Amino acid sequence: VNDREKTRDELIEELQALRESHEQLRLALEVASDGFRDWNVQTGEVFFSPRWLATLGYEPGELEPHVDSWKRLVHPDDMPRVTEALQAHFEGKTPIYECQNRLRTKNGSYRWNLDRGQVVSRDASGKPLRMVGVDADITSRKDAEEALHQSREKYRLLFNHMLDGFALESASVGIHLVDLEGKVEDCNAALERMLGYTKEELATMLFTEFTHPEDAEKDTALFKELVAGERTHYLIQKRHVRKDGHTIWARVNASLVRGDDGKPEYAIRLVEDITEQKRAEDALRRLNVELEDRVFKRTAELVALNKELEAFSYSVSHDLRAPVRHVTGFVKLLDEHAGANMDETSRRHLTIIAESARKMGQLIDALLEFSRTARKELKTTTVDMKGLVREVQQECLGGVDGRQIAWKVHPLPEVAGDRALLRAALVNLISNALKFTAGRTRAEIEIGTGAPEDGAALIFIRDNGVGFDERYASKIFGVFQRLHDAAEFEGTGIGLANVKRIIDRHGGRVWAEGALDRGATFYFWLPKPKGGSR
Numbered sequence: 001v002n003d004r005e006k007t008r009d010e011l012i013e014e015l016q017a018l019r020e021s022h023e024q025l026r027l028a029l030e031v032a033s034d035g036f037r038d039w040n041v042q043t044g045e046v047f048f049s050p051r052w053l054a055t056l057g058y059e060p061g062e063l064e065p066h067v068d069s070w071k072r073l074v075h076p077d078d079m080p081r082v083t084e085a086l087q088a089h090f091e092g093k094t095p096i097y098e099c100q101n102r103l104r105t106k107n108g109s110y111r112w113n114l115d116r117g118q119v120v121s122r123d124a125s126g127k128p129l130r131m132v133g134v135d136a137d138i139t140s141r142k143d144a145e146e147a148l149h150q151s152r153e154k155y156r157l158l159f160n161h162m163l164d165g166f167a168l169e170s171a172s173v174g175i176h177l178v179d180l181e182g183k184v185e186d187c188n189a190a191l192e193r194m195l196g197y198t199k200e201e202l203a204t205m206l207f208t209e210f211t212h213p214e215d216a217e218k219d220t221a222l223f224k225e226l227v228a229g230e231r232t233h234y235l236i237q238k239r240h241v242r243k244d245g246h247t248i249w250a251r252v253n254a255s256l257v258r259g260d261d262g263k264p265e266y267a268i269r270l271v272e273d274i275t276e277q278k279r280a281e282d283a284l285r286r287l288n289v290e291l292e293d294r295v296f297k298r299t300a301e302l303v304a305l306n307k308e309l310e311a312f313s314y315s316v317s318h319d320l321r322a323p324v325r326h327v328t329g330f331v332k333l334l335d336e337h338a339g340a341n342m343d344e345t346s347r348r349h350l351t352i353i354a355e356s357a358r359k360m361g362q363l364i365d366a367l368l369e370f371s372r373t374a375r376k377e378l379k380t381t382t383v384d385m386k387g388l389v390r391e392v393q394q395e396c397l398g399g400v401d402g403r404q405i406a407w408k409v410h411p412l413p414e415v416a417g418d419r420a421l422l423r424a425a426l427v428n429l430i431s432n433a434l435k436f437t438a439g440r441t442r443a444e445i446e447i448g449t450g451a452p453e454d455g456a457a458l459i460f461i462r463d464n465g466v467g468f469d470e471r472y473a474s475k476i477f478g479v480f481q482r483l484h485d486a487a488e489f490e491g492t493g494i495g496l497a498n499v500k501r502i503i504d505r506h507g508g509r510v511w512a513e514g515a516l517d518r519g520a521t522f523y524f525w526l527p528k529p530k531g532g533s534r
C-alpha cells in the first residue's frame with residue numbers, strides 16, 4: 001500500500017511538474033512570439049492563444065476555435081501561398097512550415113505575419129495529426145520594405161521618364177549609372193535609343209565598350225580621377241559607337257555619388273547627343289576653309305588683274321604721248337608754213353587743235369603720274385609732318401603771288417609713311433585749297449591734326465573757298481572727276497584720285513566735307529605703324 005501510495009504521490013508530483021513546465025512553455029511561447037496556435041489537423045479544432053487573439057484585436061473566446069476561423073482571416077491574395085506551403089509541409093517536404101501572409105484584424109485592417117509551425121504528431125501512415133504554429137507580427141518590417149520598394153520605384157520612374165520628358169526630341173539626355181569599375185548598373189530609355197542597345201545588353205557592358213577607341217583613354221583617365229576622389233565631376237565631349245556601328249558625338253557629364261559613409265558608391269553619367277551640332281560645326285569649318293580659299297584665290301586673281309590693267313593703262317598712256325606730240329608738232333609746222341595765208345576761221349581751228357592737243361598731253365601725263373603712284377614701291381620712314389607741310393607751302397606759294405593768304409598751321413605729329421608719296425598728296429590738297437579760294441579776297445587755310453588715338457594720325461586741310469556740294473564728296477576722288485568748270489578752275493581732275501591712292505597704299509582713309517560756297521575740309525587718317533610706336 002505504501003509503495004502504491006508513494007507511487008501515486010510521485011505520479012501526482014510528476015504530473016504537477018509536467019503541468020508546470022507545460023505552463024512555462026506556454027508562457028515562454030506567448031512572450032517570445034505574438035501568440036501561437038495548436039491545431040488538431042484531423043478535427044479542425046484550433047487553440048488560439050490569448051496573445052494571438054489579442055494581436056488581432058479579439059478577446060479570448062471571441063473566435064470559434066476552428067481552423068476555418070483562421071482561414072477566414074488570411075488575406076485572399078496570400079491564400080494560395082499559404083496552402084502551397086502547408087501542403088509541402090504536410091507531405092514532409094519541408095522540416096518547418098514557414099510563410100509570410102497578411103491576417104485581417106478585428107477592425108478590418110491587415111497585419112503582416114510571419115507564420116512558423118511544425119507538425120508535431122502524425123499517424124502511422126504519416127498523416128499529420130497535430131500542428132503547432134507561432135506567429136510574429138512583421139507589419140513594420142513589411143511597411144519599411146514596401147516604402148523602400150516604393151521609393152525605388154519612384155526613383156526608377158523619375159530616372160526613366162523625367163529627363164525623357166523634358167528633353168528635346170532630337171537631343172534627349174541619356175543617363176546611366178556605372179559602378180566604380182565603370183560597369184553599367186542602370187540606364188534610362190533615352191540612352192537605349194541613343195546607343196541602340198537594350199538595357200539588358202547595356203547592363204553587362206563597361207562604358208568603355210561603347211566609347212569610340214580614340215576617346216576611351218581620355219574618358220577612362222578622367223573616370224579614374226573621379227573614382228579616386230580627385231574630382232567631383234567632369235565634362236567631356238566624346239564619340240560613342242552605337243550597336244549598329246555608327247558613331248555619335250556626345251557631351252558627357254559624369255559625377256560621383258558617395259554613400260552615407262562618404263565612400264564612393266557609383267557614378268552618374270549624363271549623355272547629351274551633340275552629333276548634329278558637331279556636324280554643323282564641321283560643315284561650317286569646311287565652308288570657312290573653302291571660303292578663305294576662294295577669297296585667297298579671288299584676291300590673287302584681282303591683284304593680277306589690277307597689275308595687268310595698270311600695265312595696260314601705263315603703256316597706253318605712254319604710247320599716246322608720241323602721236324600727241326606729233327599733232328602738236330605738225331600743227332606748229334602748219335602754222336609756220338601756211339599760217340600767214342590762212343583765213344580767220346582756219347586759224348581759229350588750228351588754235352583749237354593746238355589747245356586740245358596740249359590738253360590731251362596734260363591728261364596723258366596725269367595718267368602716267370597716277371600710274372606711277374601705284375607702281376612705286378612704298379618706302380616707309382618716319383615723316384615729320386610739320387616740316388613736310390612747310391616745304392609744300394613754299395612750293396605752292398610760287399603761283400599765288402599777290403594774294404592775301406592767312407595760314408594757320410597747328411603743331412603736327414610725326415607719321416610713318418613714304419615721304420615722297422605723302423608729299424605728293426599734300427601738294428595736291430594744299431594746291432587745291434589755294435586754287436579753290438582764288439576768288440576770296442582773303443584766303444584762309446588751316447592745317448591741323450585730330451586728337452591722337454593709339455598711334456594713328458589724323459590730318460586735315462581746311463579752306464574758305466568755293467566748297468562743293470556735299471553729295472559729291474566721295475565722287476571727287478575718282479579719276480578725272482571734277483565739279484568745277486575748267487574755264488574757272490583749271491586742272492585735270494587726277495589730283496584727288498592720286499591722294500586717295502597714296503593714302504590707301506598706306507592703309508589709311510581719306511574723305512572730304514564741304515558745302516557750296518562755304519569752303520571744304522579734307523581729312524586723311526593713317527593707321528598706327530606696325531611694330532612700333534610713333
Ligand SMILES: Nc1ncnc2c1ncn2[C@@H]1O[C@H](COP(=O)(O)OP(=O)(O)OP(=O)(O)O)[C@@H](O)[C@H]1O
Pocket residue numbers: 366428432433436463465466467468476477481482483484490491492493494495496497514519520
Ligand atoms: N578745296 C576744294 N574746294 C572745293 N572743291 C574742291 C577742292 N578740292 C577739290 N575740289 C573738287 O574736286 C575736284 C577734283 O579735285 P582734283 O584735285 O582731283 O582735281 P583738280 O584739282 O581739279 O585737278 P588736278 O588736281 O588734277 O590738277 C575738283 O575739280 C573740285 O571740283
Ligand SMILES: [Mg+2]
Pocket residue numbers: 428431432491495496
Ligand atoms: Mg587738284
